Amino acid sequence: MPARHEEPIVAIATASGRGAVGVVRLSGHGLEALVEPLCGRSLAPRHATYTPFLDADGAVIDRGLAILFPGPHSYTGETVLELQAHGGVVVLDLLLARCLAAGAERDPRTNLPRLQHLRLAEPGEFTERAFLNDKLDLAQAEAVADLIDASTEAAARSASRSLSGAFSAEVEKLRDRLVELRMLVEATLDFPEEEIDFLEQADARGRIDEVASALDGVLARARQGMLLREGMTVVIAGQPNVGKSSLLNALAGAELAIVTPIPGTTRDKVSETVQIEGVPVHVVDTAGLRESVDEVERIGVARSWQAIEAADAVLFVRDVTALGDPERGADDAAILARLPARLREEARVVEVRNKSDLLGPDQRDSTAAQSLAGTEPIVLSARTGTGLDALRRRLLELAGWQADAEGVFMARARHVEALKRTRRHVEAAAELAAVGDAALELLAEELRLGHDALGEITGAFTPDDLLGVIFSRFCIGK
Numbered sequence: 227m228p229a230r231h232e233e234p235i236v237a238i239a240t241a242s243g244r245g246a247v248g249v250v251r252l253s254g255h256g257l258e259a260l261v262e263p264l265c266g267r268s269l270a271p272r273h274a275t276y277t278p279f280l281d282a283d284g285a286v287i288d289r290g291l292a293i294l295f296p297g298p299h300s301y302t303g304e305t306v307l308e309l310q311a312h313g314g315v316v317v318l319d320l321l322l323a324r325c326l327a328a329g330a331e332r333d334p335r336t337n338l339p340r341l342q343h344l345r346l347a348e349p350g351e352f353t354e355r356a357f358l359n360d361k362l363d364l365a366q367a368e369a370v371a372d373l374i375d376a377s378t379e380a381a382a383r384s385a386s387r388s389l390s391g392a393f394s395a396e397v398e399k400l401r402d403r404l405v406e407l408r409m410l411v412e413a414t415l416d417f418p419e420e421e422i423d424f425l426e427q428a429d430a431r432g433r434i435d436e437v438a439s440a441l442d443g444v445l446a447r448a449r450q451g452m453l454l455r456e457g458m459t460v461v462i463a464g465q466p467n468v469g470k471s472s473l474l475n476a477l478a479g480a481e482l483a484i485v486t487p488i489p490g491t492t493r494d495k496v497s498e499t500v501q502i503e504g505v506p507v508h509v510v511d512t513a514g515l516r517e518s519v520d521e522v523e524r525i526g527v528a529r530s531w532q533a534i535e536a537a538d539a540v541l542f543v544r545d546v547t548a549l550g551d552p553e554r555g556a557d558d559a560a561i562l563a564r565l566p567a568r569l570r571e572e573a574r575v576v577e578v579r580n581k582s583d584l585l586g587p588d589q590r591d592s593t594a595a596q597s598l599a600g601t602e603p604i605v606l607s608a609r610t611g612t613g614l615d616a617l618r619r620r621l622l623e624l625a626g627w628q629a630d631a632e633g634v635f636m637a638r639a640r641h642v643e644a645l646k647r648t649r650r651h652v653e654a655a656a657e658l659a660a661v662g663d664a665a666l667e668l669l670a671e672e673l674r675l676g677h678d679a680l681g682e683i684t685g686a687f688t689p690d691d692l693l694g695v696i697f698s699r700f701c702i703g704k
Contacts, residue, residue: 453627496511
């Protein structure tokens with residue numbers, strides 16, 4: 227029996243549900259044997275042919291376009307057959323079943339199955355084969371899924387840039403420079419009797435510093451790309467009736483949460499993803515934080531604290547008209563003290579003073595009151611929209627987004643982690659280079675480790691179990 231990656235596969239490649247067009251895709255060696263039974267005719271390579279799709283008795287299932295891509299000049303590197311039919315669920319299921327049955331049928335000329343071991347594709351298996359057959363490197367393969375999942379225009383453009391190989395090219399440049407340094411060090415080790423200081427003569431320290439500088443640039447753009455892909459989670463928290471739900475509605479530009487003057491209206495989390503300069507910000511409105519005898523509200527408050535624990539930042543909302551109330555001030559201070567220490571220490575708690583539109587002339591000074599969160603407060607009105615732009619800018623600052631960043635490519639947490647490890651190895655190499663020839667072997671090892679870490683990004687040194695995790699998150703048929 228052939229290995230898993232050598233078995234022919236088939237899947238519906240379009241999203242489930244009704245649509246104008248649906249695609250059934252096959253990949254594997256020997257697919258030509260299925261063309262005649264499925265289409266009743268031969269197909270010219272890489273030409274769209276309008277043809278009937280036939281069942282086992284020769285009856286027409288549907289009519290559409292069939293395209294044959296002989297390997298290795300195809301997406302997967304194997305022979306690929308695409309059947310483009312009408313996008314009905316039943317039609318595509320019938321066509322998929324017909325492909326599987328046709329593979330199991332015996333060819334009357336040989337009395338053997340036309341295509342043995344044809345099976346349903348697993349999630350991401352078409353793209354996995356493209357990677358295994360050197361059609362894409364791993365970073366490009368991941369960019370396929372990122373392009374499909376992109377939630378903003380900026381994310382889509384960055385994913386497209388990664389898919390075209392821009393990110394991989396930057397990584398390969400860094401790897402080449404590390405290879406040059408490794409060759410230099412290895413040559414020095416091979417000629418220990420020479421009195422010339424090879425490292426000093428070749429300016430090894432200067433070269434390492436140049437690699438570190440280039441690495442920092444790639445890392446900065448990768449972090450921006452990871453932000454475009456994953457965004458940040460922001461939780462709106464505070465006492466009841468301070469305008470948290472109104473703030474969510476204002477940021478989203480839609481009436482998502484119910485707003486009433488009655489404290490405790492919000493009983494559970496309400497989430498929405500908004501775009502701020504292309505960065506996805508996942509905003510979570512929560513129940514007002516207070517002690518309650520109402521069991522439902524108590525559950526809502528508990529869930530609020532759970533959301534706060536997992537947040538990247540918290541918008542701590544206060545009623546600006548009540549800043550002079552000692553009792554409410556004490557309750558606000560108690561809430562702030564309970565917020566996660568990591569958020570307070572990293573200044574990721576933004577004090578938002580809402581309802582500025584209700585301030586009277588004698589209350590203007592309240593906007594200058596000292597911030598409980600220790601950072602400059604944002605004074606706004608969720609009802610009128612005044613101050614929302616300042617809040618959006620603060621959120622982008624917390625996210626680390628640079629509006630003038632150029633050439634951002636889509637990246638994942640594993641890419642950023644690999645670049646960070648490479649940076650640590652390059653830093654260690656720089657320290658060893660300063661020691662001189664006495665530390666050459668250690669220097670060579672640090673350069674090798676940095677080189678291997680970069681290889682994990684493109685798949686040059688990637689464990690099989692990691693590949694399984696990556697491609698299992700793709701949709702079926704891609």
